[in-house]
Amino acid sequence: MSMSALEYAQKARTLCVLPDVYLRLKEMMEDDRASLSAIADVLALDPGLSATLLKIANSALFNFPREIDSIAKAISILGMTEVHNLVNTYGATAAFAHVDSDAIDLDRFWEISVDCALICKYLAEKKHIPGGKGLFVSGLLHNLGELVVLQSDAGKVRYCQQYDKNETPWQRQQDVLGFTYADCSAELLALWQLPESLIAPIRDFHRAYGEERSPAASLLYVASRLALLNSHPGMYAKKHFVGLHILKDLGISMAELDEAVNFCNLEGLSILRALKLKKPQQ
Template sequence: MNAHEYATQANGSFALPDTCFKIKSLMEDESSTIEDFANLISVDPSLTSRLLQIANSAIYSFPGEISTISRAITIIGTQAIYNMMLVDVAGTAFKHFSNQAIDLKRFWRMSVFCGLATKNLAIKAGIRDIERLFVAGLLQNFGELIVASISPDLAQDCEKYSAEHLPWDLQKERLGFTYTDVSAELLKIWQIPEKIILPIRHYNQASSNEINKDVKVLYLASRLALVDSHPEEFSYDESIDESLCNALKISSDDLTNAASFASTEAENILNIMNVKFFTRK
């Protein structure tokens, strides 16, 4: 199977909710009003509650409480509302594909840490629309769960990475593609905006290609997440490409602060997403 075939099979098992497509349709309609968005979201009490919880979380760090959908839309905009929905969908999709083939606690921690670190570094790099970069960081390794669900033996092989045999290199060797390729293919099927898909599809080539800031930031955040989860195996000095930091004007202190922020806030975000860890038997 190739990356697209894995994504297609996953989509047949878990499709993006209709509400996401409806929100996207409203975003593309210039005549849409805040009331249109609020009416669509408010018919789902669970979604309303979750979105307000996320709006008041460390992901966005707004001063004061956001207590209504209309206020949330007014303050942070429709794109942020859409991104919040993707965060909520991610939690549901992650749990849908969760299985005993891989270390789920490590997977969850790395995914959420990467999203938070990406957001923090994006601010330092002067990138706008940091919410979509949190989503990109969160979803970049979603393909691992898909492969683990469909081909558990292969996923277990790919989990045996080390400093000498890096994760993405091992994935290419065993699968012929990386987990991020599967993630990008599924998000394309789900019609997720290209601005979210592009950094996921290309960040592992950030060191060799002249690509935009989004790609470089996600590359750095993914390496911070790897070091955070395996400090005994990986180090910042060996994992971080200094030339990318220089290009983004990100200092070693900025990297340390991003890692500290992600580490501190990861547990809060995991709680919001109602994560229950399962260890392998």
């Protein structure tokens, strides 16, 4: 009997547990009475989380001219929304960082996810996309459903990996599972009670080609396909694959797509290492 996207997500939630510090911080950041200093103190209790936040805060994602050398300073400069987004990023990736399987190439999985996140971040800021503030997180986690399904059905995931130029990964997922990995991602993130603003683009972006969706969902549509193209050069024709009418609606040129890819190629490895998704070369 086939499982639904929600059933896969419910099963994965029991196997891939969010870090305790993430759950505590989530409560504090959603509490208007929590002080910035109290949040900084909790962040500082977890060296791994603190180091991750500082590395990302000092990366080209934010391009701050001087070093951010403390959590308190990061909160002050970046603002609570961005720090909250980074904590959500840390929590979700940490829950799956130690997945081990020969069914998929995990390095490639995370590389495509980070590329998508960086493309979203770059274009959302350049084009002032409404609702683009959390698109880095949405881009990073949009395909988390692949790791969710992997926990229960490695064979189906392995089959879905065998796409070629005549079909997209999403067509295979829909044919085999009855839903896409993005649908499963959205279900798990909802179970984890992440903000709806981060989940909505993931839930909607596959429909952006044929239906009117939010600018954030439309940008995620473009970024997810551009990240796949970057991983498989020449497999698909870029102009048609990313949706020309969506680019027109968002005011994005082909040259700006190239700029976004160059940005993710330059910064991807540092983000992968900051999130401990790729080990340094020995």
